[in-house]
Structures are given as structure tokens and as C-alpha cells.
Amino acid sequence: MSDAYTIDFAALRTLRLVHEKGSFTAAAEALGTNQSAVSYTVDKLRRALGDPLFVRQGGGIAPTERCTTVIASAIRLLDEFETLAAPPEFDPARARQTVTIACNYYERVLIAPHVIRRLRRDAPGLRVDLINSSAQGRLQLKRAEADLLIGPLRPDEDGYYCRNLLDDRYVCIADPDNPLCDKPLTLDSYAAARHAVVTYGGTWKSGYLQELEARRIELNTVFRLPSPAGIESIVAGTDVVSTIPRRLAGTLGPAVRILDCPCPAPFEIDLVWTTRTHASPMHAWLRGVIAAAVRAAYPG
Known part of the structure; x- marks a missing residue:
């Protein structure tokens, strides 16, 4: 147990990325570091947890049963920690964060312009990255590659929250x-x-x-x-x-x-997010801005 207390949140984040991406190299790229640093962290976790965590399988790696169990708890811990680390209050006029929204052509044409105009007015220092979601929005949220998803994909798993924005046909x-x-x-x-x-x-x-x-x-x-x-x-x-x-x-x-x-x-366009950002004051404000902008633009 003494070794287990050496585990920190940064190591758990690395473990989660290796698990999600199925590759030490891909995890290193996502973290902006090198593969050696990722390998060192995973080796440290192996010693602390007394398990190999990943084994070679074919041309890649596969998680052990113990690793899968640890990952499930690590995700909850990381989401709760990021919520705790967020500032307790949010002032839009002073915001300097960057938010990543996954969406596609439909949402960029019909929704993004109205949202961006409101953000430039109320939170001019807030930066927004729009990325293509295709059909990968759920995974982009899970991997923390996106903070919000806008589109016709509503995940039916635990840990996701949804808010309807538009109906269409x-x-x-x-x-x-x-x-x-x-x-x-x-x-x-x-x-x-x-x-x-x-x-x-x-x-x-x-x-x-x-x-x-x-x-x-x-x-x-x-x-x-x-x-x-x-x-x-x-x-x-x-x-x-x-x-x-x-x-x-x-x-x-x-x-x-x-x-x-x-x-x-007929189909619905939803705003989707995860427990990672659910309690964040900044994200709660942003979700409200998006919903209000859509209501104003499309009242019927």
C-alpha cells in the first residue's frame, strides 16, 4: 500500500490516455511529451499497483483486468478533481480559457455563428476551438479531446449529460x-x-x-x-x-x-457534456449561452 500512495493525478491521467488511445506513442502525443516519459509513468504505476496493467497483443497493447478496474475509478477521480480545481466563481468578462466544441457542418452553419457573436460580446477573452466530430463525438468527450458536443448523437451511457437544442426533419x-x-x-x-x-x-x-x-x-x-x-x-x-x-x-x-x-x-440536435465539466461554473455558463443563443435564433 505504501507504493500506492505515490500515485498522483498526473500519473492517472497518463494511464487513462494510454488506455483510451491503445498506444504509448499516441498518449505521449496527446500529452505533448515523449514515449519514454509515458513508459516511465506506466512502469511506476505497475510497481505501485502490483500489476502489468498492459500486455502485448498482436501489434498493439491490451489492458489487463486489473487495469480496466483501475481506469473506471481513475476516470471518476480525475473528473471530480478537475471540478474541484476549477475556480469557484466565473466572470465571463475576465475569462481567458479555451473551450473545445465538437460539431459538424450543420452545427457550424446554424448554431456556431449565433453562439460566437454572444461570446464576443460577453466573454471576448474566451477562446473556442471547433473540431469535426463526425460520429466520434462521444469518444472525443470521453478522451477530453472536446469539452462539448453539439449534434444528433445522444450517448446512452452513464457519465453523459444532454440538453436538447433543436428539432429538425x-x-x-x-x-x-x-x-x-x-x-x-x-x-x-x-x-x-x-x-x-x-x-x-x-x-x-x-x-x-x-x-x-x-x-x-x-x-x-x-x-x-x-x-x-x-x-x-x-x-x-x-x-x-x-x-x-x-x-x-x-x-x-x-x-x-x-x-x-x-x-x-425527424431528429434532434443536442448539447452533450460529461461529468468532467458538469459542475464547472464556466461550463455551466457556456451551456446556458449556447442554449439561449439557439432559442433566440430559432424560436419556433
Whole structure:
């Protein structure tokens, strides 16, 4: 037990990163140090805990059962410590912290501008890093690579908190001269139309596509795009239609016509965070700012 009392929070943080990233090298990069320093820390933990913690498996490493147990407790300890270390009061006008928000194109277009304007007004010294979440937002929060996640992914695990920001559904966009604009789309005419499908790089599948698959309906896909960025330029002047969120379609202007989709697949955009930041006064304030900015921008 005397060796166990030599363990500090920095060592537990290193252990957590090695476990999450599955690599001493990746953990060293995240910590801004070298692999030797990470190896030294893990060796110290091995001696203190009387366990190898990680074993070689294939071309990588795998945690021992003891390591998995220690990690579960370490995560709780680290989250509680970071909360305790946070200043007891938060003054937005004097804030100098950096906050990392994981989100994607939809949120950067529809939500980020309204939030950033409020932050520049009320907390001009606060710095914000927006990073792509794709479908990895839950892991980015867990690994402390992001402080907040905004998107349609609501984790169902313990340790996550969620707040609804927006409701949305899917619509179709088409060139105004497309004959499909002359009458309501039926499921048959929708499936037969030529589609430009947004794949999100293969990391996320839109709800309408999931519903169509469940009904064994296949679209006539002629284009696949990794992002909805610039989708109006793809659709304008062609016979192609695309299915995108209604609120995003509303930003595209007169180049395209918005049509009701026969497979609207409603979804929610949530603000997600973890126990690591839940009790932080600064983060509580920021979550309130984000929610207020969204309510003001989209009251309906």
C-alpha cells in the first residue's frame, strides 16, 4: 500500500490516455511529451499497483483486468478533481480559457455563428476551438479531446449529460425547373428520382436512409458527397435532388426549391457534456449561452 500512495493525478491521467488511445506513442502525443516519459509513468504505476496493467497483443497493447478496474475509478477521480480545481466563481468578462466544441457542418452553419457573436460580446477573452466530430463525438468527450458536443448523437451511457437544442426533419431540394417540383413527391417518385446523397464520409448515416433501408427501399443514387457543403451548386441546373435537414435547406437561397420529403425522419440536435465539466461554473455558463443563443435564433 505504501507504493500506492505515490500515485498522483498526473500519473492517472497518463494511464487513462494510454488506455483510451491503445498506444504509448499516441498518449505521449496527446500529452505533448515523449514515449519514454509515458513508459516511465506506466512502469511506476505497475510497481505501485502490483500489476502489468498492459500486455502485448498482436501489434498493439491490451489492458489487463486489473487495469480496466483501475481506469473506471481513475476516470471518476480525475473528473471530480478537475471540478474541484476549477475556480469557484466565473466572470465571463475576465475569462481567458479555451473551450473545445465538437460539431459538424450543420452545427457550424446554424448554431456556431449565433453562439460566437454572444461570446464576443460577453466573454471576448474566451477562446473556442471547433473540431469535426463526425460520429466520434462521444469518444472525443470521453478522451477530453472536446469539452462539448453539439449534434444528433445522444450517448446512452452513464457519465453523459444532454440538453436538447433543436428539432429538425429532412426535406428535399431540387432545381426550380425540375419537373418533380410540379407536384408532391410520393415515395415511388422519390425513390426513382436521381439523388445526390450526402454520406458524411461514411462515418454517419442519416435517419432517412436508415428508414429507407428498414423498408427495403433503395434510392437511385447518381452522386455521393462527403458533406452538404455546396450542395445547392450540385443540385442547381440539374435533374438531381438531394435530401438534407430542413433548417439547413432554409439557408441555401433561391437556387433550389425545397420540397416535402416522403421520408422526413425527424431528429434532434443536442448539447452533450460529461461529468468532467458538469459542475464547472464556466461550463455551466457556456451551456446556458449556447442554449439561449439557439432559442433566440430559432424560436419556433
